[in-house]
């Protein structure tokens with residue numbers, strides 16, 4: 001156990017709380033659903049693309065917690081219309097935790113249904129839309145007695161591979177496939193955007209605790225599903241930096257800590273490395289002071305129709 005954190009012991013009872021988590025059908029998202037269920041929230045909604053896997057996860061959760069209230073919402077984050085439809089299926093009077101956990105990594109060049117670069121669209125823009133749609137409810141929940149509303153954006157230290165400008169606004173409606181390392185540059189861009197979203201949310205809505213979390217380098221399908229070359233980048237990168245690959249189960253610890261752990265140790269808008277360690281490496285995307293605000297304005301404009 002490389003971490004001094006155990007969700008079974010270190011998370012409080014979540015009685016009455018409602019959770020919405022993206023990417024719950026595999027990897028760290030699935031582990032997070034199971035770990036949260038053990039603390040008896042009122043309801044957990046999770047998204048994913050695969051209903052078979054979703055049902056298997058719900059069955060597994062029920063073996064651990066027979067009366068767990070868990071709802072799957074089939075969603076394709078590569079489609080903003082699908083994200084909006086997912087939001088429409090949510091029907092609770094409050095939302096305490098919005099956990100943006102779904103993600104793709106170093107995938108081949110492609111566009112989303114809406115014409116955005118795929119990693120940017122799935123990792124960032126789909127989640128920015130969820131945040132936008134849920135904000136009124138999150139703010140209303142924050143006004144309730146004993147409220148503790150949190151938004152967790154799962155990002156990655158891989159944000160450092162982003163283009164020089166952080167987000168290449170002029171090209172995010174292209175496949176951005178120029179040059180060596182393009183899949184990782186696209187990944188870095190999407191993760192930079194997520195990181196900046198957390199910071200900007202904290203600035204605009206201090207009554208909500210918004211954080212970005214690096215889950216650690218996890219041996220999930222994201223890595224094992226990559227082509228050999230890309231897989232080598234991850235493994236060699238880990239070796240060089242002395243980072244140990246961690247299991248999917250441990251990979252959800254940092255997001256669980258940020259979503260439900262002791263709030264007194266959390267600074268709103270910051271990036272945390274596992275588990276609960278304030279990252280000292282965020283200077284680069286913030287060196288451009290205009291970027292977080294620019295990204296926010298750009299995003300609101302792109303999402304105007306939703």
Ligand SMILES: *[C@@H]1O[C@H](CO)[C@@H](O)[C@H](O)[C@H]1NC(C)=O
Pocket residue numbers: 050051052053
């Ligand atoms: C859904 O997941 C199941 C179980 O892992 C797998 O057999 C199936 O091929 C998946 N379906 C799709 C459409 O990916």
